[in-house]
Amino acid sequence: MNATPPPAMPPPATPPPPTPQGADRSATASIRVGVLAPLSPPGWVEAGQHLLAGAELAARDVNDAGGVGGRPLELVVRDTAADPQRATAAVAELAGLGVAGVVGEYHSVVARAAAAEADALGVPFLCSSAVLDDLTEEPTEWVARLAPAQSYGWRIYADALLDAGHRRVAVAAEPSVYWASGTRVLRDHLAPRGGTVVELDARALDPAAVCEALVRHRATALLLLVGFPEPAVSIVRAVRRDARLAEVAVGAPAGQPEFAEWAALLGDEGAEVPFLRYLPERLTPLGVRVEAALRTRLAGEPSFVAYEGYDAVLVLADVLRTHGVDRAGVAAAWSRVATPGTRGTVRFSRPAGSGVWQWAWPPVRVVDRDPGRPDRFRVLRTG
Template sequence: MPYLCSSAVLDALTEQPTEWVARLSSPQSRGWQIYADFLLGAGHRRIAVAAQPSVYWATGTRILWDCLAPRGGTVIELDMSTLDPADVCDELVDHRATALLLLVGHPDPAVPIVESVRRDQRLAEIMIGAPAGQPEFTEWATLLGDDGAGVPFLRYLPERLTPLGAQVDKALRERLGEAPSFVAFEGYDTVAVLAEVLRSHGADRARTAESWPRLAVEGTRGQIQFSRTPGISVWQWAGTPVQVVDRDPAEPDRFRILHAG
């Protein structure tokens, strides 16, 4: 069965190389390396990660280690299966961390951790980050208010949308009553690619799989084409835009672009 993945980012999306699967989202190794570059550029060398057990979080931690250690960075791992938010604050002080990354579920325990850190005067200067993108969503801002601002995360949007993207953005704003998240553009691009495959190659499964490397589709975030990327087992859109953004502390409904790759 041919399969188009819109948002899963694990590099090892399939156990073996396959011709049947294509992916729009950027591999985790690329996105999280860009995030590590942002951390280093902002002067952070002692990074704590509050992580729950999962392949995704463990892989992200390993990517951070690989990117930060050669450049003098340290990753301090905090196991959230044994710590509560108050314990996290004590660990951050003891390890003299300058940044805390939330590699945990949302809203719990991410929201209680943010609330606890924000209220601890010992940690007034620490940066909280959430590379997986939790602060993108309205629920984050609703639950945390001003405490949820200034938390950098990865977002898969370009500085400027394509003309198609601008049309989609306008239509979704009118329907939703608010700005759409980057996930909405991932979803639209997925539908656009599948529609082009069906128009050009019909519903035959083998022909669909054969079409991945020959497609050129105008998406909301750029022209979409699939190719082979070293270390990636599926057809990959190599041009996925990646940004590090946060909610502006002065205007939490507005996003600031802090870094791009």
């Protein structure tokens, strides 16, 4: 999950005066929880807004139900703006403010920086949305994650490509650890099955040159591993309007078409662009209620990122309620989590190769926008 989008949002309000680190907080009314989200460019603002809407709704629901041991949750929000250094500084600041833990973040490279700082400072971090496999360089007890690892979800996406008959796949990619990792997953999964992956440098090629490269390589599918709205929107328009590429499929595994801005900018041209969506066929009863509330908050359909934000706060509140607010106690409790969430019961384990506590696995589906009704989604494959 990594892209670059539109309109800036004003920075969150300044929090109340900090509680000194290590001070006795038994008399403090609220339990502070840090929230990281991209709320201004070059971060993907719409994703950040959905993440925050879910987190805020969960905090409200927790507090309406009596809080944590009678104490309300207080969210302390920090805008990362898709900047790893800002994320590192935010985690350090939140640690000094005495938060019991930190949740959130959408962009993978930013979440990795946040996870490293959380690990160094001994602050529990529950990553809601970033999928990069190597979220930390070394195994840590301090970090848990709700989103599936990139290698898991993108292999499902690769299978959807194969199901559709695509063996010659091109990726238009910008320089990024996240995009490079995704390309590697696709190549490793497609190659043993007779597939090839051609890399096109989206920084060096304009949309017209991308079209020429697709013709030259006889690609049957183009995947957008680039920022949104640009250059993603311009590339989609160029490919859709090139008669030579009428049979070329366009895909965006990272999820750009999930959001309303995609449909608003591309209209019908934004349909039939498969992406990964982390939602089940049916939400849990809690999820159905949360969906209705999120629709009101967001004035539209909530994305999977909003549910990830909700579940992250819900899970952390559950841990705090059952294991206390001591940071070490929270980190030690990841393996005992069994929290009914919006998309299923969240439990953490250590899948092979994972350096963090991982929900293995949340629902994964490959979907696209219906060309007959671009406001609706079609399920192409379920993981």
